Amino acid sequence: MxxxxxxxxxxxxxxxTLTANIGAAIASLGRRVLxxxxxxxxxxxxxxxxxxxxxTELADQRRTVKAWFESWRPEAIPPPLAGYVTTPPVVAAAIAARGGTLDLLASHLALGDIEMDLVARLGGAQAHRSTRHYFDVYQRLATGLASFSPNDYDLVLIDCPSNFGVITRAAVAACDHLLVPSRPDNQSTTGIEHLMGKLGRFVWEYNRVAELQFGIRPAVKRLEPRLLGVVLTMVQYYRGRPTSFLRPHIDRAGSLGIxxxxxxxxxxxxxxxxxxxxQLPAVLSPDLSPDLARDMLALVEEFLRRIRPAGAATTRSVDPSVLVDPAWMS
Ligand SMILES: Nc1ncnc2c1ncn2[C@@H]1O[C@H](COP(=O)(O)OP(=O)(O)OP(=O)(O)O)[C@@H](O)[C@H]1O
Ligand SMILES: [Mg+2]
Structure with a gap:
């Protein structure tokens, strides 16, 4: 998985958009996707x-990620995530003949309340000083995912909020790889630099706190998320060729080692x-244009190539020594 x-x-x-379409495309290739x-x-x-x-069917029935977070009790084994997962019916019908499955752990509009609880539990800026709470918060999602058996899913895709708050960090602590979409404009590429800085700093901090726990908490492992890469989205085309100015953005990501x-x-x-x-991602729509179908197929092929296990040369590990600003220690 x-x-x-x-x-x-x-x-x-x-x-x-990428999460929904890459997930649906890979499920329609016969894989089990969450x-x-x-x-x-x-x-x-x-x-x-x-x-x-x-x-009526998800929020009221407590089948959301918020309900799962709420069911968490400190120091107790969390309830299995599987009990909160749903199978969206329209997609299920669309891919039924192709052998794959697509499940969803739905969100909730009040998930922000959970984030506030998690921040409070961390205890503010000096979070790393209380290691018990630190790992309780940042390992929650990873622990939840560990409740699946390896055969339940081939691929889990996590759609994060547009910030680097506690919930995004818990997703980083639970993931093998990171995918970073960006529009080919200056604001978006500047956003990549911010994200890389925050990411490097978090991974560095986490691993530093984790090192103090080795031997005390055997479950605590170093984080080594790999950057799958940046995917440029919403690229303008004219007569089959991109008209957006892509080169500066590609060069800038390259200079960050991404x-x-x-x-x-x-x-x-x-x-x-x-x-x-x-209720059906574009990639499964009967109206999908041939151009977009080609884009999606190429993207999915490249995605699968890049997440291939063991030393895939096309990904980079996060290098905290380059990205980290150690000012948080002072
Ligand atoms: N390739 C595309 N062409 C045109 N519109 C697009 C494309 N990709 C996404 N969109 C549209 O752009 C908007 C933003 O896309 P999306 O919601 O996927 O971005 P996001 O990064 O998840 O945003 P947020 O930060 O709000 O979570 C949506 O209305 C979506 O339908
Ligand atoms: Mg979004």
Missing amino acids: KVVAIASYKGGVGKT LIDLDPQANLTLNFYRADTWH PVFESMLRLSNRSFVGTAGA
Whole structure:
């Protein structure tokens, strides 16, 4: 089971769209996929459920990630995540003949309350001083995912909120890989730099606290998330060629040591904007344009190539020594 967190510092760069479409495409190739919506906006969830159904069948029935977090008791074994997972029916019907499955751990609009509880539990800026609470908070999701058997899912995709708060950090602590979508504009590439700085600092801090625990808490392991890379999204095309200025963004990511996917996702308002009510990601839509189908196929092939296990040369490990600003220690 591979766990990939899809994160960015900047909002509206295509995280949720990529999570839904990459997940649905890989499920339709016959794999078992779990999507986790960690964003209180619940956009990923609303890609698969109508708002009224979300209310009655998920929120009211406590089948959301918020309900799972709420069921957590300190020092106790958390309830298995499987009890909170749902299978969106429209997608299930669309991929039934292809042998794969797509499940969802839905979000909740009040997930922000959980985040506030977690921050309070951490105890503010000096969080790393209380190691018991530190790992209780940051290992929760990883512990929840460990409750699945390796055969339950081939791939878990986590759609993160557009910040580097406690919930995103818990996703980083639970993932094998990070995927960073970005629009080819200056604000978005600056967002990548911010994210890398925050990420390097968190991984460094976590591993430093973890080292103090080796021998005391055998379950605590070093974090070694690998950067799958940046995927450029909403790229403008004209006559089959990108017209967005891509080179500066590719160079800037390269200068940070982050690989950039060769494949990218073109801008297509017709396919992506205002289609949430369809409960079917664009990649499974019968109206999918041939251009977009080609983009998605190339993207998914490259994604699968990059998450191949053991020393895949196409990913980079997070190098905290380059990215970390050790000022937090003072
Ligand atoms: N390739 C695309 N072409 C056109 N529109 C797109 C494309 N990808 C995403 N969109 C649209 O852009 C908006 C933002 O995309 P999305 O919600 O995936 O971004 P996000 O990074 O998850 O945003 P947020 O920070 O709000 O979580 C949505 O309305 C989505 O439908
Ligand atoms: Mg989103």
